[in-house]
Amino acid sequence: MKTVRIGAGQGFYGDSIYGALHMAKYGRVQYISFDTLAELTLAILQKDRQKNPSLGYTKDITTTMTHLLPYVRDQGIKLITNAGGMNPYGAQEEVARIARSLGISGLKIGVVTGDQVLHLLPEWEKQGFDLQDASSGLPFDVIRDKVLFASAYLGAWPIVEALKQGADIVITGRTTDTAQFLAPLMYELGWSDQDADLIAQGILLGHLMECSAQASGGNFSGDWWNIPDMDNLGYLIAEVREDGQAVITKPEGSGGRVSVDTLKEQYLYEIHDPRQYMTPDITADFSNVTFTEVGENRVAVSGVRGKPAPETLKVLIGYENGWMGQGMIGYSWPDALKKAQKADEIVRKQIERYGIEVEEIHTEYLGYNSIHGPLARPVDEENLNEVYLRVAVRTKDRDTAERFGRLFPPLSLNGPPFVGSLSGMFSVRQLLGLWTVYVPRAWIESQVQVEVKEV
Amino acid sequence: MPRMLLRDLVQARSGDKGNTCDLTIFARTPEMYEHLKAVVTETVVKEHFRSLVFGQVRRYEAPTVLGLKFILEDALGGGAPSSLRSDNLGKSFGSNLLRLEIDVPEALARKPHLMPTPPWRKQ
Numbered sequence: 001m002k003t004v005r006i007g008a009g010q011g012f013y014g015d016s017i018y019g020a021l022h023m024a025k026y027g028r029v030q031y032i033s034f035d036t037l038a039e040l041t042l043a044i045l046q047k048d049r050q051k052n053p054s055l056g057y058t059k060d061i062t063t064t065m066t067h068l069l070p071y072v073r074d075q076g077i078k079l080i081t082n083a084g085g086m087n088p089y090g091a092q093e094e095v096a097r098i099a100r101s102l103g104i105s106g107l108k109i110g111v112v113t114g115d116q117v118l119h120l121l122p123e124w125e126k127q128g129f130d131l132q133d134a135s136s137g138l139p140f141d142v143i144r145d146k147v148l149f150a151s152a153y154l155g156a157w158p159i160v161e162a163l164k165q166g167a168d169i170v171i172t173g174r175t176t177d178t179a180q181f182l183a184p185l186m187y188e189l190g191w192s193d194q195d196a197d198l199i200a201q202g203i204l205l206g207h208l209m210e211c212s213a214q215a216s217g218g219n220f221s222g223d224w225w226n227i228p229d230m231d232n233l234g235y236l237i238a239e240v241r242e243d244g245q246a247v248i249t250k251p252e253g254s255g256g257r258v259s260v261d262t263l264k265e266q267y268l269y270e271i272h273d274p275r276q277y278m279t280p281d282i283t284a285d286f287s288n289v290t291f292t293e294v295g296e297n298r299v300a301v302s303g304v305r306g307k308p309a310p311e312t313l314k315v316l317i318g319y320e321n322g323w324m325g326q327g328m329i330g331y332s333w334p335d336a337l338k339k340a341q342k343a344d345e346i347v348r349k350q351i352e353r354y355g356i357e358v359e360e361i362h363t364e365y366l367g368y369n370s371i372h373g374p375l376a377r378p379v380d381e382e383n384l385n386e387v388y389l390r391v392a393v394r395t396k397d398r399d400t401a402e403r404f405g406r407l408f409p410p411l412s413l414n415g416p417p418f419v420g421s422l423s424g425m426f427s428v429r430q431l432l433g434l435w436t437v438y439v440p441r442a443w444i445e446s447q448v449q450v451e452v453k454e455v
Numbered sequence: 456m457p458r459m460l461l462r463d464l465v466q467a468r469s470g471d472k473g474n475t476c477d478l479t480i481f482a483r484t485p486e487m488y489e490h491l492k493a494v495v496t497e498t499v500v501k502e503h504f505r506s507l508v509f510g511q512v513r514r515y516e517a518p519t520v521l522g523l524k525f526i527l528e529d530a531l532g533g534g535a536p537s538s539l540r541s542d543n544l545g546k547s548f549g550s551n552l553l554r555l556e557i558d559v560p561e562a563l564a565r566k567p568h569l570m571p572t573p574p575w576r577k578q
């Protein structure tokens with residue numbers, strides 16, 4: 001029976017190259033799949049593209065491809081990535097440039113487009129489609145003038161199409177996190193979208209694999225102190241048979257642990273209702289999945305069921321939601337917390353005094369409660385060695401956010417004593433609001449294009 | 456009955472989707488799972504997070520991995536890319552729930568029902 005081995009290469013924009021490189025060298029895989037996009041990433045890439053029309057893809061594709069193209073050439077490993085972001089053709093150009101610089105030719109690069117739907121919104125509205133936010137129910141007029149991007153989540157079929165056309169590398173925009181992993185299984189093992197349970201199995205495996213080492217010992221809440229070689233965590237490999245039987249493992253020589261306990265944390269991560277994990281490819285029922293350890297760092301995965309895919313696709317609309325300004329300053333023992341609290345009071349009074357208009361203000365004390373917030377437990381203040389004050393504000397515009405940040409450096413001389421550290425000025429950041437609509441899939445999928453080019 | 460922290464009883468992981476936090480805890484034995492099902496209810500979790508979570512709390516069961524999943528709405532200060540918080544992604548909500556203290560029957564307050572203890576922690 002036919003088997004395929006696919007490996008994970010990336011879990012987010014900014015991930016290390018070493019997981020993917022180790023995979024290429026020691027993973028004995030036919031495919032490496034990358035998930036690079038989060039909600040915020042699309043906003044960053046859209047801004048990159050506005051500044052420079054040739055950008056808008058995740059820039060780390062340069063590092064990824066420089067390291068991995070030799071393995072594509074020498075071992076025939078195929079790479080599937082959604083690093084195209086807001087500009088898949090720009091990413092294709094970049095990969096072609098790297099191939100030329102490495103002296104590699106005859107490479108087939110597939111590009112999937114059609115996920116960007118901003119230009120279609122007026123047409124949909126004209127047809128009477130209501131763009132109100134699915135979670136808040138607010139009308140689209142609330143954000144109409146502030147929209148940055150609108151991206152539909154596409155599934156695996158356009159990637160499968162690119163593979164059928166012979167692509168060695170497939171670059172997409174906003175395909176789902178799992179699509180890059182499901183597609184090679186469908187293509188290699190001949191799974192069709194009629195094979196609901198098999199497609200669901202592909203989604204489950206993709207979901208386990210899409211977050212770097214988060215299923216092989218990273219971010220593990222069990223006995224994390226016993227995870228071997230956490231400085232070299234291996235990313236996941238799935239060995240998958242035509243009939244859907246699958247074993248999850250990791251490359252030889254890598255650190256980490258693949259066990260029922262490490263996998264199950266990722267299995268239920270961010271999926272909401274386990275009975276209804278909705279993707280463009282299938283609605284997967286994860287509720288009866290079982291994991292069985294079948295060897296060292298080898299776990300068999302079974303029991304997932306598939307139900308028909310939804311008739312709509314999720315479209316994520318990102319909009320400008322003001323600016324964040326922030327400042328941070330550290331205080332030492334004695335009375336570190338009291339001093340930091342005094343500095344917070346000063347900053348808040350100065351906001352009033354200088355008329356800095358803030359829409360929201362948030363205070364945290366690093367080393368005391370910045371992560372658990374109001375649920376942090378009181379500590380013995382007398383013995384607290386140090387505390388950092390961090391105050392963040394939301395403002396309407398960039399200038400006001402910057403004005404707020406400038407309140408902090410003077411605190412080193414004009415505030416409570418024994419400043420431990422002033423971490424300089426933080427750059428201000430535009431905040432991104434998210435808006436979700438569910439759109440009939442035919443309206444979007446009819447726009448999807450798959451193009452494979454040899455470079 | 457001894458009072459114990461969830462820290463000593465379960466694995467936990469949390470993350471985000473928009474302004475919603477998605478949090479799962481995992482028991483080590485079916486017996487502990489049954490106990491947690493009875494005790495760690497939607498109401499208890501909502502009460503625990505009362506100063507951080509302003510929306511509904513729903514619970515889902517995942518019996519094959521002894522998991523209890525909680526969906527916490529209006530929990531992340533507007534959602535990761537809009538939030539002013541350090542934990543804008545809700546990644547530490549899991550560890551936050553480990554602070555919850557519950558009654559545990561004597562019979563379950565021992566191995567194999569408990570989490571492994573790190574070597575540096577006093578028993």
